[in-house]
Amino acid sequence: MTRFITAKTILGGSASRVDPWFGTSYTINLYRGCSHGCIYCDSRSTCYQIDNFDDIQVKQNSIELLHKELRSKKVRATIGFGSMNDCYMPIEKQLQLTRKALEIVHIHRFPIHIITKGTLVTRDIDLIKKISQVYAAISITITTADDSLSQLIEPNAPLPSERFSAIKTLSDNGIYCGITLMPVLPFINDTKENIEQLIIKAKESGARYMIGGFGLTLREGNREYFYRQLDKQFPELKQRYINTFGDRYNCHTQQSDRIFNFFKQKCQQLDIDTKVLFYNNTINRQTSLF
Numbered sequence: 001m002t003r004f005i006t007a008k009t010i011l012g013g014s015a016s017r018v019d020p021w022f023g024t025s026y027t028i029n030l031y032r033g034c035s036h037g038c039i040y041c042d043s044r045s046t047c048y049q050i051d052n053f054d055d056i057q058v059k060q061n062s063i064e065l066l067h068k069e070l071r072s073k074k075v076r077a078t079i080g081f082g083s084m085n086d087c088y089m090p091i092e093k094q095l096q097l098t099r100k101a102l103e104i105v106h107i108h109r110f111p112i113h114i115i116t117k118g119t120l121v122t123r124d125i126d127l128i129k130k131i132s133q134v135y136a137a138i139s140i141t142i143t144t145a146d147d148s149l150s151q152l153i154e155p156n157a158p159l160p161s162e163r164f165s166a167i168k169t170l171s172d173n174g175i176y177c178g179i180t181l182m183p184v185l186p187f188i189n190d191t192k193e194n195i196e197q198l199i200i201k202a203k204e205s206g207a208r209y210m211i212g213g214f215g216l217t218l219r220e221g222n223r224e225y226f227y228r229q230l231d232k233q234f235p236e237l238k239q240r241y242i243n244t245f246g247d248r249y250n251c252h253t254q255q256s257d258r259i260f261n262f263f264k265q266k267c268q269q270l271d272i273d274t275k276v277l278f279y280n281n282t283i284n285r286q287t288s289l290f
């Protein structure tokens with residue numbers, strides 16, 4: 001079910017704080033809830049107070065708010081799309097809120113970092129190219145190279161093979177793009193073979209970087225949902241999680257140092273960065289791309 005709501009503000013965060021993983025300072029969420037159905041989603045946590053997370057609420061006044069709020073910002077800092085939901089989930093095809101927001105961002109000349117599993121991002125290549133004159137990074141999240149495993153853990157998102165094709169299209173269009181490999185779920189996609197396959201496919205697709213997160217977070221709300229899905233898809237695993245992690249928030253992949261070292265070495269071998277270049281230190285380089 002889709003509902004239309006009126007938001008009070010649209011940009012979160014502050015120019016004085018930079019996210020160490022993604023280089024973002026502001027965040028924008030044009031929707032509440034997400035329809036991709038990932039079993040590990042942190043945005044389901046009770047602390048965010050989003051009822052019926054799979055039903056989408058559309059912030060109908062978001063574009064006017066964005067225009068107004070960007071006009072009042074004194075510092076141009078990177079806006080992150082995709083912190084609490086996926087800005088290219090299927091409803092975006094019809095509503096085009098993300099596209100309209102990108103138009104406003106372009107008018108105000110702000111830098112962006114989009115994190116998505118939605119292949120619909122390629123629709124907006126024309127705008128992303130323009131924003132890249134300031135700075136744009138597009139990260140597509142891919143957690144497994146195996147389409148059938150993805151259907152168990154990210155049931156409504158485009159298949160990994162389709163996401164790799166989207167990376168290739170972005171890259172062929174000269175857009176700075178890479179892969180967020182997160183979360184790496186203990187006992188599910190944390191194998192060396194999976195990581196290696198992902199890195200090889202990333203290289204073939206033209207990804208410039210991979211950001212790896214070797215574990216997941218579990219807390220009230222998303223833990224219960226995750227365990228219910230484990231019971232359906234991987235019946236033996238819930239007890240293993242409980243025995244290994246108890247009620248811990250950070251649930252690291254077993255031998256995460258070893259896997260992380262393997263990840264770093266393999267990326268280095270194939271000339272893929274393990275960090276995304278941030279706006280401040282890339283502006284000249286980004287400008288020179290076009």
Ligand code: SF4
Pocket residue numbers: 034035036037038040041042043084085086117157
């Ligand atoms: S795409 Fe992101 S926000 Fe949407 S369900 Fe998956 S993890 Fe959650």
